[in-house]
Amino acid sequence: MVCPLCASQRATKLYTLPEGHETRRCDTCAFVFLWPRPTADYLNAYYNSAPVYDLTSDTPSDYEGVVSDKTSLIGRFMARFPRLLTDGQAVDFGAGNGTTVKALERLGFDALGIEISARARTAAQSVFGVTMQDGDLNAMAENSLSFLSLFDVLEHLTEPKAFLELARTRLKDNAACVVGVPNYNSLERMWLGPRSKALIFPEHVNQFTTQTLRRTFEDAGFDVLYIGSPPPYGVAISFGWRRSVGARLGRNALSRVLIQALTWAKRYLVYPLPNLFVEKTGLFGQSLLIVATRSAA
Numbered sequence: 437m438v439c440p441l442c443a444s445q446r447a448t449k450l451y452t453l454p455e456g457h458e459t460r461r462c463d464t465c466a467f468v469f470l471w472p473r474p475t476a477d478y479l480n481a482y483y484n485s486a487p488v489y490d491l492t493s494d495t496p497s498d499y500e501g502v503v504s505d506k507t508s509l510i511g512r513f514m515a516r517f518p519r520l521l522t523d524g525q526a527v528d529f530g531a532g533n534g535t536t537v538k539a540l541e542r543l544g545f546d547a548l549g550i551e552i553s554a555r556a557r558t559a560a561q562s563v564f565g566v567t568m569q570d571g572d573l574n575a576m577a578e579n580s581l582s583f584l585s586l587f588d589v590l591e592h593l594t595e596p597k598a599f600l601e602l603a604r605t606r607l608k609d610n611a612a613c614v615v616g617v618p619n620y621n622s623l624e625r626m627w628l629g630p631r632s633k634a635l636i637f638p639e640h641v642n643q644f645t646t647q648t649l650r651r652t653f654e655d656a657g658f659d660v661l662y663i664g665s666p667p668p669y670g671v672a673i674s675f676g677w678r679r680s681v682g683a684r685l686g687r688n689a690l691s692r693v694l695i696q697a698l699t700w701a702k703r704y705l706v707y708p709l710p711n712l713f714v715e716k717t718g719l720f721g722q723s724l725l726i727v728a729t730r731s732a733a
């Protein structure tokens with residue numbers, strides 16, 4: 437067995453997963469990963485049969501909250517790190533229904549979404565009028581990109597470091613690479629284990645912590661400007677509550693009231709302080725966000 441990050445032969449089992457798979461942690465570099473690695477054929481067959489994308493509406497205004505969250509999140513990093521490029525060609529890789537592509541357009545980039553699903557590409561084009569295409573980064577010219585984002589993508593790639601090494605060659609100096617992944621060190625994973633978002637089987641073949649996400653980028657030739665769980669990527673354990681309330685009480689008036697009360701308590705009482713803690717420490721966030729630029733050769 438070989439660690440996808442450092443190629444070490446030694447790892448420790450953490451969780452038992454379906455179909456003879458395990459979550460393992462490398463004894464050398466602490467990278468956490470799915471083992472055995474699924475083949476490309478297996479994953480393609482899985483993605484072709486699974487409803488992967490949440491395309492619930494064809495009305496642009498229904499996505500306004502998501503688009504404006506992404507716009508302000510990325511815009512804040514542009515303002516915080518003034519050397520980052522703010523115009524030119526931007527690519528959102530694994531663009532799904534196109535909300536990030538729309539946000540990049542608003543920020544002033546020439547934005548392109550790369551997306552493998554034809555259904556998602558069609559939806560993004562019709563809802564937002566954004567430019568979408570199939571393909572990979574090999575099709576882009578070297579030193580051509582002013583910005584690259586991947587949201588909920590890197591944990592799906594069986595060779596994450598090789599992908600970032602390729603991405604590095606496509607980026608210009610001072611082009612931001614912005615990547616969001618589930619946080620392995622989340623409360624939700626500690627609470628739910630193999631049922632958590634971080635360990636979705638067989639989709640999530642890599643599980644990142646603050647340390648291993650940083651190392652993956654640095655080993656691939658990037659300088660890390662920021663890593664953490666900024667809002668809205670703070671703590672999230674409501675999914676577990678909701679599911680356990682639903683399982684115990686069923687879908688009735690009492691469970692609806694209870695879920696509403698838990699949601700209110702979460703938003704106004706439970707989360708504000710933990711979110712500050714999460715932002716400062718990098719522990720327990722639902723997702724990790726990293727902002728990096730290619731390092732000098």
Ligand SMILES: [Zn+2]
Binds near residue numbers: 442444463466467
């Ligand atoms: Zn390793």
